[in-house]
Amino acid sequence: MDVDILQRHFARMGARVVVEPGPVSWHLGLDVRRDARGEYFEIRAGQEIDVAVTDLRPRERHALVLARNVRTGVKDKFLCGHDERAWFVAAVPNDPGVASVPAAMEALKPREVREVQERLGVAPRERARRRNAAYLRQGEWFFIPAPHRVFEPALIHRHEILSRGAGSKPHVAEEAVRTAGEVVYVSRLAPRGLTQEQYKALLDRDPKARKVSWRTARRDADVYVRGRIRHPDHATIVLPYWHLVRMNTEHRSRAMAHVVFVD
Numbered sequence: 001m002d003v004d005i006l007q008r009h010f011a012r013m014g015a016r017v018v019v020e021p022g023p024v025s026w027h028l029g030l031d032v033r034r035d036a037r038g039e040y041f042e043i044r045a046g047q048e049i050d051v052a053v054t055d056l057r058p059r060e061r062h063a064l065v066l067a068r069n070v071r072t073g074v075k076d077k078f079l080c081g082h083d084e085r086a087w088f089v090a091a092v093p094n095d096p097g098v099a100s101v102p103a104a105m106e107a108l109k110p111r112e113v114r115e116v117q118e119r120l121g122v123a124p125r126e127r128a129r130r131r132n133a134a135y136l137r138q139g140e141w142f143f144i145p146a147p148h149r150v151f152e153p154a155l156i157h158r159h160e161i162l163s164r165g166a167g168s169k170p171h172v173a174e175e176a177v178r179t180a181g182e183v184v185y186v187s188r189l190a191p192r193g194l195t196q197e198q199y200k201a202l203l204d205r206d207p208k209a210r211k212v213s214w215r216t217a218r219r220d221a222d223v224y225v226r227g228r229i230r231h232p233d234h235a236t237i238v239l240p241y242w243h244l245v246r247m248n249t250e251h252r253s254r255a256m257a258h259v260v261f262v263d
Helices: 003-012 101-107 111-120 196-205 207-211 254-258
Strands: 017-021 028-035 038-045 049-057 062-069 075-083 086-092 136-138 141-145 157-162 171-179 182-187 190-194 215-219 222-231 234-247
Touching (some): 049 101, 062 101, 086 254, 111 234, 136 234, 182 196, 190 215
Antiparallel strands (some): 049 062, 182 190, 182 215
16 A cells, blocks of 8 residues: 555545554554544555555545455445535445446435436436435435425424434434334334334343333334435535435445444
């Protein structure tokens, strides 16, 4: 790994990068940190890991980074860049043909977004934008217009949290409706949720679990949102009618395990 070349590449898009040795030879970790000078990228890589920028777009302030284990040949790809107010790292699905920043951005779009793009004939130059005819994007969340959807007022929740999980800063939707999916019971004991059968079994074997605060939620549900969508790192967007919510495809990537900063 040539650290000087990495630093020059990141500097061309206006970023700093610090490369630190990993705790073991195969370790890899990417993060966005902050010091007195502001945000910077941190790459922790063991001796077996080679990291290089394979595509750089200085004007867009984006770079595609390839990490390769020189012993096993396993490769992971990451999109590093600037989105509105902050630098980010996104693990990219290792799909065939993902060899450029635009291809990485497309690979991060969920299937439904790509289908709507094709149906509406969104031009290639428009597909990299946060807003076009097919969707609005805020961070890792895509909002697909569904202007004809109508929901009973009793189904609408206010100030609903959109979160990919522990470690991420939540986005907050002014109004939201969750449809379909599986009802689960959530608490500090089961942050990912328990089915009704699992919940009852837990209460039977551990009476103390009854004293914990539980709430019901829907797992793998379709979520529709409307109104203001807020997040500290992004400009607030306003959706005048219902939009279907879809998260980007980082969860499909093996490389997601190496991203520390995800929002």
